[in-house]
Amino acid sequence: MEDRKFIIKEQGEEIFYKENLKYYNLIKKVYDRFDGKDYTKSSMGAEYIFYNTLIKFILNNKPKFILELGSGYTTYLMGTLIQDYNLDTKLLSLENDKKWYDWIKKEKLDPLDSVVMSDLESWNKDGKVFVKYTYDYNLDEVDYIVLDGPGHFEHEFEVGECQVVTKTWPKDNRESHELNITESHTHTVKRGINYNYCEILKKQNKPVQCLIDGRHDTRKFYENMFTQNQWSKKYIRTQDSIFKAPEKN
Numbered sequence: 001m002e003d004r005k006f007i008i009k010e011q012g013e014e015i016f017y018k019e020n021l022k023y024y025n026l027i028k029k030v031y032d033r034f035d036g037k038d039y040t041k042s043s044m045g046a047e048y049i050f051y052n053t054l055i056k057f058i059l060n061n062k063p064k065f066i067l068e069l070g071s072g073y074t075t076y077l078m079g080t081l082i083q084d085y086n087l088d089t090k091l092l093s094l095e096n097d098k099k100w101y102d103w104i105k106k107e108k109l110d111p112l113d114s115v116v117m118s119d120l121e122s123w124n125k126d127g128k129v130f131v132k133y134t135y136d137y138n139l140d141e142v143d144y145i146v147l148d149g150p151g152h153f154e155h156e157f158e159v160g161e162c163q164v165v166t167k168t169w170p171k172d173n174r175e176s177h178e179l180n181i182t183e184s185h186t187h188t189v190k191r192g193i194n195y196n197y198c199e200i201l202k203k204q205n206k207p208v209q210c211l212i213d214g215r216h217d218t219r220k221f222y223e224n225m226f227t228q229n230q231w232s233k234k235y236i237r238t239q240d241s242i243f244k245a246p247e248k249n
């Protein structure tokens, strides 16, 4: 049924190659195992520029507790980096999908045994679906968040709720409309807003560094939150911002 292939995301390949050859080769080698295979046989991976930024941030800031939301190649990269540099950094990576959890363990992409299974909880507020991993960890300790999950998930909609549906892509040309739910049903949500970062920000009551992959709605939510709190948006890094304003670290 699924004929989509695993495609390597190449944005920023040159920079990654030039600045972090060792880790470029690490990712490339593991990508080669899945290149051209069926989409369901490999985790999706991130753009090269994302890995490069991740490495630079970790080596420059040496965070004490990295929380990763959505496991994958980034887990492998960060685990290897922490090991190589003997960093005093705890890595906790939350994954909700047993299939991807098993895949990561089987493919030996979790060198520090950081990946744990977590349930998800989702709710609808003002037409937007929020989602969080329910795994328990110390919210006060986290000083870096890598936000790339969850992927698609099932949410039970109640009668009378509404959902904001975005019809078009790419993002410059998006159009949203509201869909009123007339029958309760379970529906796959593709663009939920991850709430774990919000819990950390509320608990610590100060900005905490975060790197977000894609996830337009999640990013917008946090940009608004930062504006309301008069916090600098430099704490939230995304692939787009990486390209527009290259990392100074």
Ligand SMILES: C[S@@+](CC[C@H](N)C(=O)[O-])C[C@H]1O[C@@H](n2cnc3c(N)ncnc32)[C@H](O)[C@@H]1O
Pocket: 039, 040, 041, 042, 043, 044, 045, 046, 069, 070, 071, 072, 073, 074, 075, 095, 096, 097, 100, 148, 149, 150, 151, 152
């Ligand atoms: C985009 S992936 C995480 C990517 C990770 N940061 C990386 O660089 O590999 C986010 C979530 O999507 C899910 N996922 C990953 N690959 C998938 C695939 N090929 N099909 C469906 N879901 C996938 C997993 O549950 C994962 O936690």
